[in-house]
Amino acid sequence: MAILPKEIDNWKGPFTNLDSVLNHVSTDVFAEFEEKGISKEGIILQKEERDKNPCVYQGQCPYFENQEDEENWVVLQ
Numbered sequence: 372m373a374i375l376p377k378e379i380d381n382w383k384g385p386f387t388n389l390d391s392v393l394n395h396v397s398t399d400v401f402a403e404f405e406e407k408g409i410s411k412e413g414i415i416l417q418k419e420e421r422d423k424n425p426c427v428y429q430g431q432c433p434y435f436e437n438q439e440d441e442e443n444w445v446v447l448q
Contacts, residue, residue, distance in 0.1 A: 391415045407447045414445060 393401065393411055401411075416424075427436045437443055 404447075409445065409447070 391411075391414075393404065393409075393415055396404075428434060429436050435443070
């Protein structure tokens with residue numbers, strides 16, 4: 372019996388639990404992100420927010436629309 376892939380944003384994948392990698396880094400590693408102005412509250416989308424605003428893909432491809440829009444990126448300095 373095979374495990375069926377989970378559908379996320381209308382794409383099927385072998386994921387059972389998706390979570391931000393930032394929830395799993397050590398405090399020392401995350402401190403390096405904080406030094407660059409990154410906070411968990413400011414960068415990690417909660418499930419409820421993602422459900423309200425699902426990712427928008429280009430056509431039938433797994434590429435996001437508006438990839439070049441600077442508001443969709445975080446610049447680390």
